[in-house]
Amino acid sequence: xxxxxxxxxxxxxxxxxxxxxxxxxxxxxxxxxxxxxxxxxxxxxxxxxxxxxxxxxxxxxxxxxxxxxxxxxxxxxxxxxxxxxxxxxxxxxxxxxxxxxxxxxxxxxxxxxxxxxxxxxxxxxxxxxxxxxxxxxxxxxxxxxxxxxxxxxxxxxxxxxxxxxxxxxxxxxxxxxxxxxxxxxxxxxxxxxxxxxxxxxxxxxxxxxxxxxxxxxxxxxxxxxxxxxxxxxxxxxxxxxxxxxxxxxxxxxxxxxxxxxxxxxxxxxxxxxxxxxxxxxxxxxxxxxxxxxxxxxxxxxxxxxxxxxxxxxxxxxxxxxxxxxxxxxxxxxxxxxxxxxxxxxxxxxxxxxxxxxxxxxxxxxxxxxxxxxxxxxxxxxxxxxxxxxx
Amino acid sequence: xxxxxxxxxxxxxxxxxxxxxxxxxxxxxxxxxxxxxxxxxxxxxxxxxxxxxxxxxxxxxxxxxxxxxxxxxxxxxxxxxxxxxxxxxxxxxxxxxxxxxxxxxxxxxxxxxxxxxxxxxxxxxxxxxxxxxxxxxxxxxxxxxxxxxxxxxxxxxxxxxxxxxxxxxxxxxxxxxxxxxxxxxxxxxxxxxxxxxxxxxxxxxxxxxxxxxxxxxxxxxxxxxxxxxxxxxxxxxxxxxxxxxxxxxxxxxxxxxxxxxxxxxxxxxxxxxxxxxxxxxxxxxxxxxxxxxxxxxxxxxxxxxxxxxxxxxxxxxxxxxxxxxxxxxxxxxxxxxxxxxxxxxxxxxxxxxxxxxxxxxxxxxxxxxxxxxxxxxxxxxxxxxxxxxxxxxxxxxxxxxxxxxxxxxxxxxxxxxxxxxxxxxxxxxxxx
Ligand code: SF4
Ligand code: SF4
Numbered sequence: 117x118x119x120x121x122x123x124x125x126x127x128x129x130x131x132x133x134x135x136x137x138x139x140x141x142x143x144x145x146x147x148x149x150x151x152x153x154x155x156x157x158x159x160x161x162x163x164x165x166x167x168x169x170x171x172x173x174x175x176x177x178x179x180x181x182x183x184x185x186x187x188x189x190x191x192x193x194x195x196x197x198x199x200x201x202x203x204x205x206x207x208x209x210x211x212x213x214x215x216x217x218x219x220x221x222x223x224x225x226x227x228x229x230x231x232x233x234x235x236x237x238x239x240x241x242x243x244x245x246x247x248x249x250x251x252x253x254x255x256x257x258x259x260x261x262x263x264x265x266x267x268x269x270x271x272x273x274x275x276x277x278x279x280x281x282x283x284x285x286x287x288x289x290x291x292x293x294x295x296x297x298x299x300x301x302x303x304x305x306x307x308x309x310x311x312x313x314x315x316x317x318x319x320x321x322x323x324x325x326x327x328x329x330x331x332x333x334x335x336x337x338x339x340x341x342x343x344x345x346x347x348x349x350x351x352x353x354x355x356x357x358x359x360x361x362x363x364x365x366x367x368x369x370x371x372x373x374x375x376x377x378x379x380x381x382x383x384x385x386x387x388x389x390x391x392x393x394x395x396x397x398x399x400x401x402x403x404x405x406x407x408x409x410x411x412x413x414x415x416x417x418x419x420x421x422x423x424x425x426x427x428x429x430x431x432x433x434x435x436x437x438x439x440x441x442x443x444x445x446x447x448x449x450x451x452x453x454x455x456x457x458x459x460x461x462x463x464x465x466x467x468x469x470x471x472x473x474x475x476x477x478x479x480x481x482x483x484x485x486x487x488x489x490x491x492x493x494x495x496x497x498x499x500x501x502x503x504x505x506x
Numbered sequence: 507x508x509x510x511x512x513x514x515x516x517x518x519x520x521x522x523x524x525x526x527x528x529x530x531x532x533x534x535x536x537x538x539x540x541x542x543x544x545x546x547x548x549x550x551x552x553x554x555x556x557x558x559x560x561x562x563x564x565x566x567x568x569x570x571x572x573x574x575x576x577x578x579x580x581x582x583x584x585x586x587x588x589x590x591x592x593x594x595x596x597x598x599x600x601x602x603x604x605x606x607x608x609x610x611x612x613x614x615x616x617x618x619x620x621x622x623x624x625x626x627x628x629x630x631x632x633x634x635x636x637x638x639x640x641x642x643x644x645x646x647x648x649x650x651x652x653x654x655x656x657x658x659x660x661x662x663x664x665x666x667x668x669x670x671x672x673x674x675x676x677x678x679x680x681x682x683x684x685x686x687x688x689x690x691x692x693x694x695x696x697x698x699x700x701x702x703x704x705x706x707x708x709x710x711x712x713x714x715x716x717x718x719x720x721x722x723x724x725x726x727x728x729x730x731x732x733x734x735x736x737x738x739x740x741x742x743x744x745x746x747x748x749x750x751x752x753x754x755x756x757x758x759x760x761x762x763x764x765x766x767x768x769x770x771x772x773x774x775x776x777x778x779x780x781x782x783x784x785x786x787x788x789x790x791x792x793x794x795x796x797x798x799x800x801x802x803x804x805x806x807x808x809x810x811x812x813x814x815x816x817x818x819x820x821x822x823x824x825x826x827x828x829x830x831x832x833x834x835x836x837x838x839x840x841x842x843x844x845x846x847x848x849x850x851x852x853x854x855x856x857x858x859x860x861x862x863x864x865x866x867x868x869x870x871x872x873x874x875x876x877x878x879x880x881x882x883x884x885x886x887x888x889x890x891x892x893x894x895x896x897x898x899x900x901x902x903x904x905x906x907x908x909x910x911x912x913x914x915x916x917x918x919x920x921x922x923x924x925x926x927x928x929x930x931x932x933x934x935x936x937x938x
Contacts, residue, residue: 189888191906193601193878198885220663222639227886229665230853234893243665243852247676248635248642248658254683255660258676265672421635421642421658425649448599453881456599457606457643461650463597477601 127318152215162286167274173324179366197363215240283402296335305439308379357383359448372485377496381439418458429465446475525760541623552628557636557844561705561749566693570746577608579620581796581910603879604911636661637849638882657688677841703833705749715757723814727784729767731774733813734803744822785810792875795907815863820848871900903927
């Protein structure tokens, strides 16, 4: 049985490889294979998979590439993820990608669709518009038609028909993937010393880069290894991280939080892995099933609309309760409108529930971790103190 | 010579007297209606400019408030800086859109509108979510403040560069299933489609005249400035007046005045009178800066630069490529209107439009005013600039300001940029 270290080492090398060798090799293994990239936060990977293509998560360049050309495409007051993504394209690191999906998350990602349409006219670049109206007859109908269009596009791109049967197989695989990730998060919430935040992060991130079949095996073995591993339990406080759903923090930031005495017991990294709160139905019309799951079982995040005022921010309060966390750390990418506009409303919900929090901003290439570490350390200390005195 | 000069001054006065006065009256009237709403019992809707469905709102006898317009008015009155500061002190990030913060700052300070009268609380937040994600959060924040009902109209983005039947159907369905029933419930007024048709007919009349006015910039010299003057010209049609007789009348007056300027061979009116010789014809992309609008404009007209077409005057509706509100297809045409607003178009479409303007209006080049607040406009503009340059062979320039945050208007920087740009245009001409 592989150890957690061995598994995480594999994930780490996948994460560090910005030439995406694993995906390139997957593509090269058989003629006519195609790769479709996607950006945060959610796309129906099942459809890409059912067409025989590889869904590949493009989550920016992190702190590992120097953005040179990408900066010429963006003003200083725009976040980092689009510029490093452009850099990945311009430096040919993504030259093997045949298509890209840009979900409707914010105006920056939205406009990136058009930029890629101009920069890579040979590539399929699709804006993936999710309904903000969750009524089956209204947003649902629109969404089903959008999914059908996507299905048709993927059939053209891949040259493969997407049968209902194939789509059901994909749904089963991704349901399993979500189930495993859920198990991982439950384990971490219960015994956070067994699943360090950086490991959970790297393991989830590997799911953006590997075929789902491989990722399922990887997560299964990690959970098994982590459960039986003997790791020391520290006197850390438990926190939920909020705001990192798009531009990803540098790995060092996550490490710093742990070193500062925080166990991360829930987070919104790579929400795509956990988007559906319930399994997608594995029977009946698979497109309808994907649409219904999206409309009625999507997770909540800053990038979506909350139709009911009383529910605003309750998802975060719930996350704290469910994971047994003692506080929330808001960490948002600089210049991120969805995360930063949402924050005051979330903070109000936490205030009402008596949950302590701190907030800071980061960029994917932030280098200086000392201030964050100090802030998080003070927060952890105050929680412990407050907890003991309570 | 003397005669001509006198004639010029008279004409400027005439312009002030008629269309401008008319617009002032209309705006003041709407603010008064808003201020009196608590007494008159009129129901108040708050909504956004892009994708506003004013004709429909009018069917329910509601009075409309436009937070974006309040924010820009506060910018022009130099009050936005303090409001932004107050919003930031209350916990809103320095990074986010300053329209939102100006509005919130205004709310925190008693919601006293631009005319000094208190604005009423909304009976309904009509979230016309067109062309900008920030709208979603903005109205969630207002709802958080007012605890009032909200109804959303989600307008899909033209990611593939066209309006599809699925998009149109989705918008119409939301109008039928969500928006109309909610407005009926809030207002107590039953929806009457014939009333809507009547308003749409009126809209189309005003739209014809607006387009006529905007296209007069093809003349040399252009009788209008389609950016600095343009922001005033689009005022009525972008806000609470589209579909009203007042708007039709406003555009009729404006059209007559511009016709008179053409007949007299005059250029645009500026805050300092008639513009001198037209030396540069520009297309501008992006919203203006409102805190220093006059100063910004002066940098143009002092150097003989006139804006012959702008994208900003299309955020509240693109009419110059043929679209008109259509009383025969009322809900569908409202849907097409919303779907067609400028910031709901994808980047290749926006590039096409700017290229088209440069060619059609025989412009010397493109100027982008990139707005710090506005990701919807700004993300991608540097690439757009290069594309437009490549396709037209005309020089482009890039300046950075903000809509209403005075901290981001550096007059010296903007002026330097503009001057080197004008020199570039000169060089290009000499080389040609
Ligand atoms: S980090 Fe925020 S602003 Fe930037 S692309 Fe992602 S969601 Fe949009
Ligand atoms: S981001 Fe731009 S379009 Fe959106 S509210 Fe702000 S200024 Fe308006």
